[in-house]
Amino acid sequence: MDFDLESYVAGMLKDIRERGIEAVREYSKKFDNYDGPFRVTEEEFEEAVERIPEKDREIIVRTVERLWEYHERQMERERLFLKNGSLYGLIYRPIRRIGIYVPGGKPLPSTLMMVAVPAKIAGVKEIAVTIPPKEGKVNPYVLYVAELLGIDEVYKLGGVQAIGAMAYGVGMEKVDKIFGPGNKFVNEAKRQVFGVVGIDSLAGPSEIAVIADKTAEKDYVLADLLSQLEHGKDSKAWLLTTSKELADYCSRDGIEVVLCESLEECAEKANEIAPEHLEIITERPMELVDLIENAGAIYLGPYTPVPAADYFLGVNHVLPTGGAAKFSGVLTVRDFLKPISIAQVSREEFLAERELGLRLAEIEGMVFHRRSMEVRK
Ligand SMILES: NC(=O)c1ccc[n+]([C@@H]2O[C@H](COP(=O)([O-])OP(=O)(O)OC[C@H]3O[C@@H](n4cnc5c(N)ncnc54)[C@H](O)[C@@H]3O)[C@@H](O)[C@H]2O)c1
Ligand SMILES: N[C@H](CO)Cc1c[nH]c[nH+]1
Ligand SMILES: [Zn+2]
Structure with a gap:
């Protein structure tokens, strides 16, 4: 019988929902040979960062600068216009708390730069990062990039258990949206938690x-x-x-x-x-x-x-x-922003145009919708 990825991952996520940290611990032990503690400590940060040679620090800083320059042009500004004394438009607000999955088979510090730079440009306040540990440790370059970008919340978690932990808030505060690529297990887990949290895209095997x-x-x-x-x-x-x-x-x-x-x-x-x-x-x-x-x-x-x-x-x-x-595209600064529509309508415009709403409410059989528009003088 063919391996059914969808039910396999669904089973793991259900288990994480029901048993929480115990399930996360067991899967982490099984797939990454590590059962906690999961959050990287300050000492681990310091130790890792000290190990990065000066030359490599420069390489990373220059790369981050290039990414920043490219992405800051994508920042959305308010788009407002006036019509008949009314104000209409869109304003943007950053997502408050995000999770970034950093792949760990071959640890990819470049992926952390790719996600964290546009997140910072967008103004995201809280960022939790997960990466599968190797022998209980996180790749030092990933920790260096995190520190450089002001991220101190990093968890030694990979695969479905990392996605489940971020989506359901197991062993950490739940995030609002999960970003970052991963293998077929990670990608399927992201697909399945969509709705509980947002996801960036289905960024699977290259x-x-x-x-x-x-x-x-x-x-x-x-x-x-x-x-x-x-x-x-x-x-x-x-x-x-x-x-x-x-x-x-x-x-x-x-x-x-x-x-x-x-x-x-x-x-x-x-x-x-x-x-x-x-x-x-x-x-x-x-x-x-x-x-x-x-x-x-x-x-x-x-x-x-x-x-x-x-x-x-x-x-x-x-x-x-x-x-x-x-049906989707490259990660951009916009993925970290929520457009919010905004309007302030003038009395003149409201009264001149409300017949449209009154009739549409009638067509839809929405009595109280009609009333809300009708009651205004
Ligand atoms: N599309 C993109 O934008 C993009 C960018 C960078 C990398 N990638 C892709 O990301 C992927 C990274 O994959 P990776 O494997 O190196 O790292 P990964 O971190 O995505 O996956 C490793 C994790 O998978 C889990 N896992 C492994 N075998 C499992 C099993 N049998 N059952 C359940 N869980 C299991 C483990 O928990 C492990 O921690 C690559 O395919 C790469 O091509 C894509
Ligand atoms: N090629 C990958 C995107 O599919 C990204 C990457 C990171 N490191 C090396 N390559
Ligand atoms: Zn590549």
């Missing part, structure tokens, strides 16, 4: 698709395809090409190669896949962009490989996978 023609440097294309397969056995790589030579060169384990008649056909295939990342390495890459409907991120030309975007370009690397790019 993927890359490359559209390339005969002008592409073969070694660049192959290296890029292999880069995302490095994330793990669930990762995927597709080459969509019009070049038979390139197709043969990249025919390796784990890479799905599709030989197409034209670049338009490559674009069509890319839209069907809706990959997390789409590289276009062709003679005139920009010409294909108009044909792309579904992709988490599009990187053009020979000098925009996915790993550069994973680390230092400044763009965000938290992206939808598994076809979710058909």
Whole structure:
């Protein structure tokens, strides 16, 4: 019988809801060989941070600066307008408390930067971070990034138990929204807790698709395809090409190669896949962009490989996978903000336009709705 991921994860989440910290402890022991205490102490922070060489601190600070510069342009401002003496618009408020899941199979400090920077720009006040421990410890680079960004609430928790703990408030205060990518267990757990908390997107195992023609440097294309397969056995790589030579060169384990008649056909295939990342390495890459409907991120030309975007370009690397790019997109500052509609209507406009509301209330059979509008003089 096939493994049923949905019921497997549902069972774990139910257990965490019902038995709380005991269940979290047992799953953590089983999958990460650690049963607490879960919150990273001040001493552990200090010890880890001291271990980071000066050169690496500089690398991290410069990377954070690049991310900050890119993301601060996304900050939403109030959008208000006046019409007939009335005020209308949207105002924005940050989510109060969020959880960030940092993947830990290969610990990814870069992912903490990718989520925490836009969260800080948006003005999120409280951030709890979870990461699976290794031998009871958290990766020191993750703790350094946390400290640099003013985050002191870090938990040694991974997988479904981390998502359950953040969503149901087990061993910590419940969060309002969970961010961050993870493996198929993490991704499914996020999908299932949606509604109890918000989630950013279904950011699961990494993927890359490359559209390339005969002008592409073969070694660049192959290296890029292999880069995302490095994330793990669930990762995927597709080459969509019009070049038979390139197709043969990249025919390796784990890479799905599709030989197409034209670049338009490559674009069509890319839209069907809706990959997390789409590289276009062709003679005139920009010409294909108009044909792309579904992709988490599009990187053009020979000098925009996915790993550069994973680390230092400044763009965000938290992206939808598994076809979710058909209905969602890259993580942005907006994901940390709640738009609130606002209006203050003038008497003149209200009286002039209320017949619309009165009749619509009648159509819907809403007597008290009608009354609320009618009663005003
Ligand atoms: N889409 C994106 O934006 C993006 C960004 C970065 C990383 N990623 C992806 O994140 C993933 C990280 O995966 P990872 O495995 O390295 O780390 P992870 O932290 O997501 O998963 C590790 C956890 O999975 C749990 N787990 C492992 N086996 C289990 C089992 N059989 N049953 C229940 N729980 C189990 C354990 O608790 C462990 O702590 C990779 O697939 C990577 O490609 C995606
Ligand atoms: N490629 C990942 C997004 O799918 C992000 C990442 C982090 N570290 C290395 N790569
Ligand atoms: Zn990567």
